[in-house]
Amino acid sequence: MDSVWGKEKTVRFLKPSRDEIRKKLSDLQFEVTQEDGTEPPFQNDYWDNHKEGIYVDRVTGEPLFSSTDKFESGTGWPSFSRPLVEEYVVMKTDSSHGMVRSEVRSKYGDSHLGHVFDDGPKPTGLRYCINSASLKFIPKEELERAGYSEFKWQFDR
Secondary structure: OHHHHOHHHHHHHOOOOHHHHHHHOOHHHHHHHHHOOOOOOOOOOOOOOOOOEEEEEOOOOOEEEEHHHEEOOOOOOOEEOOOOOHHHEEEEEEOHHHOOEEEEEEOOOOOEEEEEEOOOOOOOOOEEEEOHHHEEEEEHHHHHHHOOHHHHHHHOO
């Protein structure tokens, strides 16, 4: 969906060097985003966040998910029924831990976000189970100031 953001906006999503990322993130955020880690359930920033806004990649700022698609999954991690901008969410096969799953990563940051499962609500039937440590929440009141005014429309319904 580069048409929404335009080619000039993708420059904004360049991945910093590993050293820059290390300086910018907490140890847990670095482990999750750069080393494919997982944070503890029910002990993370956004599993029970009910505010309106969007969730962006903590490393690059890519817009990933919206509170309008967030739902209570009972898993202890933020769960979404779909991405905000599908182009910025990439699926990869993850065969770690003795199982095969669909891993969710950000396109430009290549940050590990979590996994997607097919036990979500309608209309998609999907559950994007995402680590809070991979995300930064932008409240709807701050979208314009943070450079995400293109997404204000979804909260005006």
